[in-house]
Amino acid sequence: MAAHDHRSHCTISGIPLAACYGADDIPPTARAAVASSPGAAPYLRGAYPAMYRERPWRIFQLSGFGNPADENQRIRFLLGQGEHGFIMEHDRNTADHLYDVDHPEVLARREDVGLTGAVIMGVRDYETVLDGIALDKTYGHPGGGVVQHAPFALSCYWTVARRRGIPFDQLSGTGQSDYFLTYLGCIPKQQVPTRAGLRLCSDIIEFCAEHLPRWVPVSIAGYNGADTGLNAWQELGATFANAIEFLDDVRARGRIPLEQAARGVGGVSFRVAMDFFEEIAKLRVARKLWSCLLRERYGITDERAARLRIHVVTAGSAMTYQQPLNNLVRGTLMGLAAVLGGVQSLGVSGYDEALSIPSEHAHQMSLRIQQVMQHEANLTAVADPLGGSYFIESLGAALEEKARGFIAEIEAQGGFLASLDSGWLHKRAEQNQLALFDDIESGARTVVGVNDFKHDQSPFAIDGFRGSSDAFEQASRRLAELRRTRHQRATDCALKALASTCRGDGNVMPAMMAAVDADATVGEIGAVFRDCFGDWHIPIAM
Amino acid sequence: MSNAPSPRVLLAKTGLDGHWRGVTLVAQALRDAGFEVVLAGMARAEQIARMAADEDVALIGLNIGGHIEVVERILDALAAEVPDIPVFAGGIIPPWMVERLATRGVEAYPPGSSLADIVTAATRLTATAAA
Numbered sequence: 001m002a003a004h005d006h007r008s009h010c011t012i013s014g015i016p017l018a019a020c021y022g023a024d025d026i027p028p029t030a031r032a033a034v035a036s037s038p039g040a041a042p043y044l045r046g047a048y049p050a051m052y053r054e055r056p057w058r059i060f061q062l063s064g065f066g067n068p069a070d071e072n073q074r075i076r077f078l079l080g081q082g083e084h085g086f087i088m089e090h091d092r093n094t095a096d097h098l099y100d101v102d103h104p105e106v107l108a109r110r111e112d113v114g115l116t117g118a119v120i121m122g123v124r125d126y127e128t129v130l131d132g133i134a135l136d137k138t139y140g141h142p143g144g145g146v147v148q149h150a151p152f153a154l155s156c157y158w159t160v161a162r163r164r165g166i167p168f169d170q171l172s173g174t175g176q177s178d179y180f181l182t183y184l185g186c187i188p189k190q191q192v193p194t195r196a197g198l199r200l201c202s203d204i205i206e207f208c209a210e211h212l213p214r215w216v217p218v219s220i221a222g223y224n225g226a227d228t229g230l231n232a233w234q235e236l237g238a239t240f241a242n243a244i245e246f247l248d249d250v251r252a253r254g255r256i257p258l259e260q261a262a263r264g265v266g267g268v269s270f271r272v273a274m275d276f277f278e279e280i281a282k283l284r285v286a287r288k289l290w291s292c293l294l295r296e297r298y299g300i301t302d303e304r305a306a307r308l309r310i311h312v313v314t315a316g317s318a319m320t321y322q323q324p325l326n327n328l329v330r331g332t333l334m335g336l337a338a339v340l341g342g343v344q345s346l347g348v349s350g351y352d353e354a355l356s357i358p359s360e361h362a363h364q365m366s367l368r369i370q371q372v373m374q375h376e377a378n379l380t381a382v383a384d385p386l387g388g389s390y391f392i393e394s395l396g397a398a399l400e401e402k403a404r405g406f407i408a409e410i411e412a413q414g415g416f417l418a419s420l421d422s423g424w425l426h427k428r429a430e431q432n433q434l435a436l437f438d439d440i441e442s443g444a445r446t447v448v449g450v451n452d453f454k455h456d457q458s459p460f461a462i463d464g465f466r467g468s469s470d471a472f473e474q475a476s477r478r479l480a481e482l483r484r485t486r487h488q489r490a491t492d493c494a495l496k497a498l499a500s501t502c503r504g505d506g507n508v509m510p511a512m513m514a515a516v517d518a519d520a521t522v523g524e525i526g527a528v529f530r531d532c533f534g535d536w537h538i539p540i541a542m
Numbered sequence: 543m544s545n546a547p548s549p550r551v552l553l554a555k556t557g558l559d560g561h562w563r564g565v566t567l568v569a570q571a572l573r574d575a576g577f578e579v580v581l582a583g584m585a586r587a588e589q590i591a592r593m594a595a596d597e598d599v600a601l602i603g604l605n606i607g608g609h610i611e612v613v614e615r616i617l618d619a620l621a622a623e624v625p626d627i628p629v630f631a632g633g634i635i636p637p638w639m640v641e642r643l644a645t646r647g648v649e650a651y652p653p654g655s656s657l658a659d660i661v662t663a664a665t666r667l668t669a670t671a672a673a
Binding site for chain 1: 556565566567569658
């Protein structure tokens with residue numbers, strides 16, 4: 001049977017496991033960090049001294065579909081149910097590609113519009129989504145997961161805040177601009193090249209450093225690398241190779257102190273999947289790696305920069321189509337690993353993940369899993385409860401060594417951007433995918449309900465959430481209204497100014513804010529980007 | 543059999559969603575089983591129909607990540623342009639959609655399907671079409 005296969009004595013990333021661990025298994029080089037305190041460098045044991053006792057992790061779920069009003073309703077539902085912040089999801093067709101809803105590629109798939117998130121054509125739609133939500137009191141994630149979408153998404157959100165009279169220094173939240181999503185895992189049909197994307201990211205980092213001190217400007221999502229196939233140490237290595245690319249660029253531009261940029265880049269997200277102990281060890285050692293990397297490479301020791309803050313999303317790919325209620329158990333286990341590893345915020349994927357975007361009920365259950373952990377299981381009283389465990393510390397040291405090796409491999413490729421441009425990183429992810437699938441096909445790895453224990457009484461069969469059906473029509477109507485009622489000359493001027501900034505080397509964010517304020521649409525912004533920056537050549541066949 | 547040319551399969555994505563893990567896995571499994579695979583990426587209905595004809599494929603696989611109406615528009619185009627080429631599908635396909643695709647003669651392989659079953663289906667569908 002599967003349980004006795006030799007592969008179950010390795011972690012999923014291939015690190016061999018002994019039957020039992022002792023003090024000698026913690027390498028001497030790791031012992032100083034093990035003996036440190038939570039909240040002290042190198043932060044192996046936690047970002048803050050008292051961890052959840054003083055700062056419970058933020059319950060932070062993705063949500064969004066259909067029309068801006070649908071998204072507004074779902075966010076308010078989640079906040080009303082005890083969520084501590086919100087993440088806006090956008091329609092992939094329009095947002096990720098920077099297409100208006102009447103772009104030919106979108107028209108050809110009009111019924112898909114609104115499936116993965118709300119359709120947002122401009123700042124007026126942001127006003128609808130954010131209606132009734134106190135932006136100065138809520139931690140917000142306005143979307144912009146895809147690199148080229150981020151400047152628009154952030155500008156819209158901040159413009160809504162400004163119109164409400166909220167000073168920028170009172171806004172807290174996070175951007176994203178994730179390379180793993182954009183160039184590795186979920187590649188848009190058309191997008192700006194990686195180098196132009198880096199310029200946009202550095203612009204956001206510098207703009208936030210100047211105007212939005214409480215905002216995380218970009219947030220590297222190792223999650224998206226991992227759910228595309230990178231294993232635990234590859235996820236760590238690639239995440240920090242990406243951070244190195246950001247910091248090197250900001251340093252070369254020389255406009256803000258590097259410590260400040262490092263603070264901005266030091267809010268990341270990781271995936272937690274089903275290898276319980278490996279994931280705990282990974283989160284702990286991620287903090288150590290970051291603080292060592294800043295000290296070794298940049299001489300940065302400033303504690304606000306060196307303290308890595310971690311958001312975790314539980315693996316969507318671990319959620320099965322078969323026997324979907326089992327996914328509540330998987331969500332709980334993965335969530336628990338995240339909590340034990342030490343996180344600042346957590347999203348638990350919906351139990352209907354393999355069938356559809358989350359239903360309201362699936363969303364509620366993701367919250368309830370987190371609330372049961374926070375309030376019933378006494379998990380929050382003690383910081384780093386597994387610190388000093390022979391096994392966890394030994395595994396963490398092994399992961400750290402391999403992650404450092406992977407950073408070196410990426411640098412040998414010419415750096416993180418080069419590893420994406422050439423398709424090298426895609427190949428590494430694909431190799432793992434194929435191996436994992438082989439193991440599932442052969443039965444060497446058991447997935448309950450999928451390749452074993454398949455008998456299902458199905459008393460709770462679910463059908464998948466269907467979303468709203470009028471998102472395309474509504475968005476078309478709003479777009480026509482927007483074009484008819486805006487001050488066209490002001491829009492044209494603002495777009496021209498944006499194009500001229502893009503062609504020069506100034507920061508695009510002030511021009512983007514002005515364009516958004518003048519009711520420029522997502523597609524018009526996209527046209528400027530495509531014109532100024534050109535297209536990225538996708539390095540893989542799909 | 544050994545002298546026969548490998549049957550060609552066209553794989554296309556119906557939506558503008560660039561998740562490529564699933565398609566790549568299926569493409570590799572089909573290649574390993576002796577098929578020749580042509581990848582169309584995120585293509586529109588008329589593009590898929592034209593490629594299927596130009597490339598002279600024996601089977602079309604649709605990677606579905608969106609609404610049934612988009613898929614049905616593609617099936618309509620294929621029925622009009624290349625009516626003899628069988629179609630099967632994979633991707634995020636909830637149970638109700640599996641049933642609706644079946645009424646159009648399209649077998650669906652949702653998440654968790656075995657690659658061996660997908661290869662068996664491709665072999666059967668191309669053999670039936672050739673007969």
